Amino acid sequence: MIKAVSFPMYDLPGLEPVWDAWWAGLRRHMAAAGIDDLPEGRTRLPHLSDHWREPGTILTQTCGYPYLRGLSEHWRLVATLCFDVPWCEGARYRNLVLVGSRLQGAAGLEDLRGLRVAYNGSESHSGYNSLRAMVAPLARNGRFFSGAVETGSHLQTIEAIGSGAADCGSVDCVTFALARHNSVISTDGVSVLCGGPLVPGLPLIAPRAADDDTVDCYRAALAAAMQDNSMARINRKLLLKDATVMEEGAYAQIDTMEKQALAAGYSRLS
Numbered sequence: 001m002i003k004a005v006s007f008p009m010y011d012l013p014g015l016e017p018v019w020d021a022w023w024a025g026l027r028r029h030m031a032a033a034g035i036d037d038l039p040e041g042r043t044r045l046p047h048l049s050d051h052w053r054e055p056g057t058i059l060t061q062t063c064g065y066p067y068l069r070g071l072s073e074h075w076r077l078v079a080t081l082c083f084d085v086p087w088c089e090g091a092r093y094r095n096l097v098l099v100g101s102r103l104q105g106a107a108g109l110e111d112l113r114g115l116r117v118a119y120n121g122s123e124s125h126s127g128y129n130s131l132r133a134m135v136a137p138l139a140r141n142g143r144f145f146s147g148a149v150e151t152g153s154h155l156q157t158i159e160a161i162g163s164g165a166a167d168c169g170s171v172d173c174v175t176f177a178l179a180r181h182n183s184v185i186s187t188d189g190v191s192v193l194c195g196g197p198l199v200p201g202l203p204l205i206a207p208r209a210a211d212d213d214t215v216d217c218y219r220a221a222l223a224a225a226m227q228d229n230s231m232a233r234i235n236r237k238l239l240l241k242d243a244t245v246m247e248e249g250a251y252a253q254i255d256t257m258e259k260q261a262l263a264a265g266y267s268r269l270s
Contacts (some may be wrong), residue, residue: 004043004057025231029221055257065125075205082242087173091244095126099111101189116167130196131170133257136266
């Protein structure tokens with residue numbers, strides 16, 4: 001079977017060649033660590049979930065929320081990338097609650113009551129699960145917003161808020177930082193109202209069938225890539241600074257947030 005590698009979570013428009021270059025560097029370090037028959041290029045697929053079903057995939061990335069909701073049966077944690085982003089702490093990241101220009105004076109979540117919210121998809125922690133947990137204590141009879149629109153991606157959520165199609169929304173802080181740092185899209189008219197709780201970042205994962213020695217080789221290669229002077233410019237472009245191994249149990253925090261929202265009677269953004 002042909003091996004495949006993908007990094008779909010932060011593969012933003014315009015950054016594809018940068019991630020290609022990053023993979024070329026990581027591939028070199030993986031080969032030096034003893035992993036052979038590596039693909040020259042990364043796999044790109046139409047839908048995010050396709051990456052977690054692609055036969056032959058030896059390394060990919062996911063969000064902690066779908067990982068807990070079934071992917072962990074078939075995949076194991078390799079490492080979590082650490083980004084040089086103000087809202088991150090080590091391998092932990094948070095969602096950012098964004099508002100449009102007419103809400104520049106908003107002081108907190110309560111000011112979003114009765115407004116229209118945008119989110120990328122219900123399988124997203126930063127776009128959906130975390131915001132739901134933050135809003136749950138404020139909801140009345142299971143409602144807080146006047147309406148919710150699914151955009152399909154964090155970038156589309158940002159655009160919806162900037163255009164006025166939505167009043168507010170929640171996005172991954174790394175996506176927001178990468179979009180601003182690399183001018184992926186305009187963030188004019190969009191500001192950060194507040195940040196959500198810190199949780200473990202989006203993990204790199206390998207098939208459950210991968211043995212410990214193989215995963216250790218992946219981790220050694222990641223560590224080497226972060227220290228490789230020849231990759232320094234690429235790492236800076238992607239805001240990458242490290243890769244950390246996190247325990248499986250650390251991601252349970254994401255599940256706890258979902259359970260707290262459900263216990264409060266707030267099962268969906270509404």
